[in-house]
Amino acid sequence: MSEPQPYRAGFVALAGRTNVGKSTLVNQIVGQKVAIVTPKPQTTRRRILGVRTDADAQLILIDMPGLHEAHNALNRRMLETARRCIAEAEIVVPVIEAAESLDKADRRVLTEVSELNRPVVVAINKIDLVSRSRLLPLAEQVHEVLPRAEIVPISALTGENIEELLRVIKPLLPESGPLMSVDEYTDQTERMLAEEIVREKLFLAMRQEIPYSTAVKIEDFSDDPERKLTRISAVIIVERDSHKGMVIGAGGRMLKEIGTQARLELEQILGRRVFLELHVKVEKRWTSDPRKLKELGL
Secondary structure, eight states, rough: OOOOOOEEEEEEEOOOOOOOOOOOOHHHHSSSSSSSSSSSOOOOOOEEEEEOOOOOEEEEEEEEEOOOOOHHHHHHHHHHHHHHHHHOEEEEEEEOOOOOOHHHHHHHHHHHHHHHHSSSSSEEEEEEGSOGGGGGGHHHHHHHTTTTEEEEEEETTOOHHHHHHHHHHHSSSOOOOOOOOOOOOOOOOOHHHHHHHHHHHHHHHHHHSGGOEEEEEEEEEEEGGGEEEEEEEEEEEEHHHHHHHHHHHHGGGHHHHHHHHHHOOOOOHHTTTHHHHEEEOOOOTTGGOOHHHHHHTT
């Protein structure tokens, strides 16, 4: 009769360039939406934890900003956050995109990870978009940079091969009891979730480039138990007057659409009715102002 395996728990950092699918992967593993997902680059701006608790292990997944070139104070803060997240994890999972050869930005990520003294498991994401046979040259190039790393092809979108990824990661975790409550699936408060959901709907609604220079700040979050209602007041911050007009839209239609989509998802997440009020405010050059970034929790 085999000996029972020890319980394991630890922090797993999902590292990678922007738009490679790290947030989608966190949501897929956790089984709950803990990180917003949009096609826009640099959607994730701060450290977010997603927790998966199984009978044999607890994975505390660290979602983080993508590794990218820093051009202003916001970029630098995001890059600092990403590198701190990688440094605090027991295991690093670089997420790269499935292709016939290694993308230059993906190679930079792998090279940076190779300098760390910790277990590495490379997740090749978006395999639903390419045939598996075409990934062999990519895997060989990954091994050139990280010869000791395990490589697992996955699709964060469809969930394909996620169980295999977990099977590879779990034995690398330290022996430990659960580090967080088994009932928790994220470290985010409801207020933080509301902020992120509003920003996600803003990013999805705006087809121009202005979402990058927008932020969301929750000014009021209060419950009305008798009416089973949560009242939320949020301000959308933009850098230019012209951006304010675009976010509001003709007759206020764009702002109303953003608010409606955010309210519907928040009601689903919170399990109660939500009254959501949105305003738009101009803060010139906020992305380059360290004081404003700190105020916004960035």
